[in-house]
Amino acid sequence: MQRRLNQADKALGVAAILFVICLLLKIYYPQSIYIKGLLFCAEAALIGGIADWFAVTALFKKPLGFPYHTEIIPRKREQVIEGCIKLVQKEFFTKKQMLLWSKEGGFIDYILAYVEKNNFQKEISRRILDYFEQLLSSLNAEALAMQLDMLIHEKVQNTKLLPQVKNMMIDFINSEKGSTQIDILLKRAIQKVEEGAINDKVKAYLEEYLEEKSQGLLSMMMMFVAKQSNVLNVDEIAQTVQAQLIYTLTEMRENHNHQMRRALIDELKNSLHRLPDNIELCQSFESLKMSVFSGLQTKQLLKELIESIIISLKRPDSEGNALVRQAPLVEIITTNVENALYTLKNDIVLKRNLESYLQDVVGRALLEGRNMMAVIIRDVLEGLTKEELNRLIYEKVEEDLIWIRMNGCIVGASIGCIIFIGLHLVG
Structure with missing residues (x-):
């Protein structure tokens, strides 16, 4: 103070x-x-x-x-810390609210935009072109498509999807859209507090605490005098807590460099970095990956692609150059890759299923992050000295x-x- x-x-x-x-x-x-x-x-x-x-x-x-x-x-340092943790988890970030938030994002659209932004389709086309150049001697489209499908299937199985998703989620948090989403979450938390959602719980907690501390005759007399002289007013304290919460959350929403906001974002990123260690979550991502791969019907797409390439390769140019190095083949591969992305964009059923899977995965990630909030709050408050804790509370x-x-x-x-x-x- x-x-x-x-x-x-x-x-x-x-x-x-x-x-x-x-x-x-x-x-x-x-x-x-x-x-x-x-x-x-x-x-x-x-x-x-x-x-x-x-x-x-x-x-x-x-x-x-x-x-x-x-x-x-x-x-009562430990009780104060535990009270802050319970207040955040039970009032602002409930399990139900986390799951509702996970159902609000258009994850598929964001992923497709991310793929297009980084020109992944060109990278896919280039790799396919290099691979087909090595297999010019084989003209059996069905056999080649089956072989390629098996290779892709093996590559997909051996490639862990969760680290890639983790990086995309971290990029989303660092993006302007992610910052806007955090503002929306803070705004909803402010609305909850303004509606008085925590007042009754705060008053009940204070009454319970005062009753617990007023067991002896002297304590009861002191507590009675304090209440009668308005020295200790539970309603005023509850209103003070409400006003301070609104003030703090508003500062976090308006000031993107606020210390608590930065600590929250840093801990979210740390939680995302730890997601690959979650076995159950990894299994969910692998199930999602294989479901997407099966829904794309890669074998049929590859067969049609190979047949188009074979037809193109059988037409030598006037100079006898290998047609695999010419522009038409590159255009064919690029067109088919873009068609696959187009199918992913416009296939409503497939898109809905993928969105459902992603919502489930994001919901699990949010629940994991909810548990980490207790660690954030505890680490921050326990790291404060007695004077710093007093100053933090008093200044508010x-x-x-x-x-x-x-x-x-x-x-x-x-x-x-x-x-x-x-x-x-x-x-």
Whole structure:
């Protein structure tokens, strides 16, 4: 917490000065009812301000060295961390919400755009051309197609799909579209908080905690006095938590360089790098890969392609050059590759099945990332010293805590005035 004087400190100082002035005036004017009233109000304001100062300070450290039920946040560090983890997992990133998010993305369109952007179709065409140049002696289209299909099938089986998908997902997170998607997720989280989705849970948690700590007679009396004097107001604390959550999430959404946003993105990337170690997820990707490969009917496509190539190769040019090196063959291969991509784009059934598989895979990845959020939060908070943790929490709710302390002076003075007037009327 900062050492500079804030408004609450100044208000407490003013109350103390007024108390001293009124006390001196009472010595010189002992019979003045106005002086007595001012002294009574100043005394009540000073007591209220000191009580609230003690209560607020006790959250972070030991006020005046008082050791009992003080320094609450540092002593309850583990409970604070666990509470943050549960709040994030149960309110913002539930399993149901993760699965719903996984069904919103057009993954197939993104993959096709990624393939076209990197000119993968040209690379495929070049490799096919090199391979067919070595097999010019074989003119059996069906046998060659079967052999090539087996080779491709083996290559597909031996190629792990998950690392490729991992790289694409990391590129997506680094892209503008990925940043926009993160903004959307944060916006939805803000809407949830604004709707009051966590208020009841926060209040219930505070009530349960206060009830747990109010077992003894002295504790019950202190808790009763604190509630009656509005020193401890569960509703105000819940509203403070809600306001601070909205503020923090809004900062993360608007400031793309925000520390917590960068930490979240870095941990997501780290989780993606660890995905290949997930055996169940790897099996799902391999099943997806083979389903896609089977749906493309590569054997028939290759047979038609080879027949077209054979026809072209049987037409020698006037100079006797090998036609495999000429432009028509390159165009044939490129055209067939583009036709395969076109089929993938326009085959609604195939595209729907692939999208379903990808949604399942992404949903599993999001659930895995949800579990990693606990690690992120724990690592960040446990890495803070006691002073850093106090400063982090205090800076987020500083204004509210200042007003709580100022309310102690204001409410104390008001109640003192009412009591004095009541006593005077009764007397």
